[in-house]
Amino acid sequence: MPVTDFFAVAPPAAQPLSRPFIKMQGLRNHFVFLDCRLHPVPSPADIIRICDVHAGVGAEQVITIEPPRAANAAAFMGIHNIDGTVAQACGNATRCLAWLLFDETGQEELLIDSLGGPLQCRKEGPWDVSVTLGPITTDWARVPLARAVDTQHLPLASGALTDGVALSIGNPHAVFFVDQEIDIPALAPGIARDPLFPESVNVGVARVVDATTLQLAVWERPGMLTQACGTGACVAAYAGRLRGLLRGSDFTVHLPGGTLRIRLLDDGRAVMSGPVAFCCTGYV
Numbered sequence: 410m411p412v413t414d415f416f417a418v419a420p421p422a423a424q425p426l427s428r429p430f431i432k433m434q435g436l437r438n439h440f441v442f443l444d445c446r447l448h449p450v451p452s453p454a455d456i457i458r459i460c461d462v463h464a465g466v467g468a469e470q471v472i473t474i475e476p477p478r479a480a481n482a483a484a485f486m487g488i489h490n491i492d493g494t495v496a497q498a499c500g501n502a503t504r505c506l507a508w509l510l511f512d513e514t515g516q517e518e519l520l521i522d523s524l525g526g527p528l529q530c531r532k533e534g535p536w537d538v539s540v541t542l543g544p545i546t547t548d549w550a551r552v553p554l555a556r557a558v559d560t561q562h563l564p565l566a567s568g569a570l571t572d573g574v575a576l577s578i579g580n581p582h583a584v585f586f587v588d589q590e591i592d593i594p595a596l597a598p599g600i601a602r603d604p605l606f607p608e609s610v611n612v613g614v615a616r617v618v619d620a621t622t623l624q625l626a627v628w629e630r631p632g633m634l635t636q637a638c639g640t641g642a643c644v645a646a647y648a649g650r651l652r653g654l655l656r657g658s659d660f661t662v663h664l665p666g667g668t669l670r671i672r673l674l675d676d677g678r679a680v681m682s683g684p685v686a687f688c689c690t691g692y693v
C-alpha cells in the first residue's frame with residue numbers, strides 16, 4: 410500500500426478536526442507533507458505551528474501537495490517556510506515528494522510542478538532520488554537584488570564572509586567561499602538581512618576540498634542553520650566553477666546532514682541526487 414494512502418485515513422475520534430501528515434527528510438533537511446489535492450492549504454499561522462517542534466511536529470518546511478497547474482505534472486508542490494512565507498524552490502523537499510509520488514503511482518520518473526515550473530524527478534535507487542533544478546542565474550534583477558551590482562563579487566561583508574556570489578535557482582542564494590571555521594549563526598544574518606536582498610537570501614558558506622568537492626553549510630531563509638540545502642548545494646557548485654575554484658561538471662557536496670551529487674548541465678540547470686528517508690505519519 411502506498412505511503413500516501415495514509416492521507417485518506419480518518420483522524421482519531423478524539424481529534425476530529427486534525428488532518429493526516431507524512432514526514433520525510435533528505436540529509437536531515439526535514440519536511441511535513443500535507444495532501445491539499447482535496448483539502449485546503451493551511452493558513453500561515455497553522456504552518457508556523459506545524460513547523461514548531463515544541464507546539465507541532467517540527468519541520469524546516471511544510472510541503473503542500475496540490476493539483477498540478479502544468480500539463481503532465483504529477484502534482485504541484487507548495488513550499489512553506491517556518492514563518493509561513495512561501496519559498497520558490499526546495500531541492501531536498503522535491504526529492505522527498507518525488508519519492509512519495511513514485512510510491513503512489515508506480516512511476517520511476519515524473520514531473521513535479523512548482524512556482525518555478527515543472528521539475529524532472531527520477532528514481533535513482535530505492536531511497537535515492539534526483540531532481541533537475543534551475544536554470545541558475547546571476548542576473549541581479551532575477552536573484553533578486555535591490556540594485557545592479559556585480560553579482561560575482563558582491564559589495565558587502567559580514568566578518569569573514571566577503572566577496573560572495575549572488576545567484577537564483579528559483580530561490581535566492583548568496584555563496585561565500587572561506588578557508589577557515591566560521592561562526593555562521595553570528596555572521597550569516599548580517600548578509601541575509603542586508604537591504605541588497607529585498608526578499609532576504611539563503612546564505613551558503615563553502616570550503617573547497619578539491620576541484621570537484623565542496624564542504625557546505627547553509628543559513629536558510631528565514632533564519633536557521635540547516636543540516637542540508639539542496640538548492641544551496643547546486644548554486645555553490647555553480648558559483649565555485651564560475652570563480653575558477655572547481656572544474657568539470659560533476660561535483661560532490663558534503664553537508665552536515667550528508668552528501669549530494671551535483672551535475673551542472675550546459676544550459677545552466679543542475680541535476681541534484683541523493684538520499685531520502687521516511688520519518689513518520691501522524692495527525693496535526
Ligand SMILES: N[C@@H](CCC[C@H](N)C(=O)O)C(=O)O
Nearest residue numbers: 496499500501580630639640
Ligand atoms: N532546504 C531547501 C530550501 C528551502 C527554501 C528556503 N528556505 C528559501 O526560503 O528559499 C532546499 O533543499 O533547497
